[in-house]
Amino acid sequence: MPATTISNLTDLLQSLLADLYATEQAIIAALPEMIDDTMDTKLHDALQEHLDTTKEQLSRLETINTELEFSTTKDAEGIDAIIHATQQIVNAIIDSATKDAAIIAAAQKVEHYEIASYGSAAEFARQLKFNSVASLLETTLGEEKDADAKLTSIAQGGLFQKGVNEKAVEE
Numbered sequence: 001m002p003a004t005t006i007s008n009l010t011d012l013l014q015s016l017l018a019d020l021y022a023t024e025q026a027i028i029a030a031l032p033e034m035i036d037d038t039m040d041t042k043l044h045d046a047l048q049e050h051l052d053t054t055k056e057q058l059s060r061l062e063t064i065n066t067e068l069e070f071s072t073t074k075d076a077e078g079i080d081a082i083i084h085a086t087q088q089i090v091n092a093i094i095d096s097a098t099k100d101a102a103i104i105a106a107a108q109k110v111e112h113y114e115i116a117s118y119g120s121a122a123e124f125a126r127q128l129k130f131n132s133v134a135s136l137l138e139t140t141l142g143e144e145k146d147a148d149a150k151l152t153s154i155a156q157g158g159l160f161q162k163g164v165n166e167k168a169v170e171e
């Protein structure tokens with residue numbers, strides 16, 4: 001695909017939105033396999049809930065597209081690379097508690113990519129006075145931050161510890 005010319009902040013925002021649209025689609029495609037791989041019920045439920053949220057985030061981007069048109073056919077290069085690399089790690093792990101830890105690490109990597117992208121896009125939209133676009137992006141940004149915080153609390157709430165203890169019992 002030929003590179004789109006970016007000559008101003010609006011073009012840059014449209015390019016970010018095109019990437020986010022491709023990103024959310026890639027996440028919707030990748031999450032079910034990650035959910036199937038989880039053993040911890042809290043992690044399983046959090047990821048399942050995030051899959052539903054992600055579908056809403058995609059439709060929020062479709063709403064944005066009616067006000068500020070962007071390409072919906074871009075490749076999700078950034079997130080595809082993260083997903084591919086993390087899937088290889090998850091697939092290489094046999095121990096289920098370690099697999100859960102790898103899934104949390106993978107999901108948080110994805111969240112941080114989205115937080116950075118939505119944060120920039122919301123700020124650009126605000127600067128450019130696309131106020132309704134900015135507030136839709138801020139809603140999604142808040143959801144991504146919540147998802148990230150939830151993953152941290154699941155990890156700190158005993159998931160890693162459980163893996164360590166199970167290992168200790170086995171040995």
Ligand SMILES: [Fe+2]
Pocket residue numbers: 024027054057114144
């Ligand atoms: Fe998302």
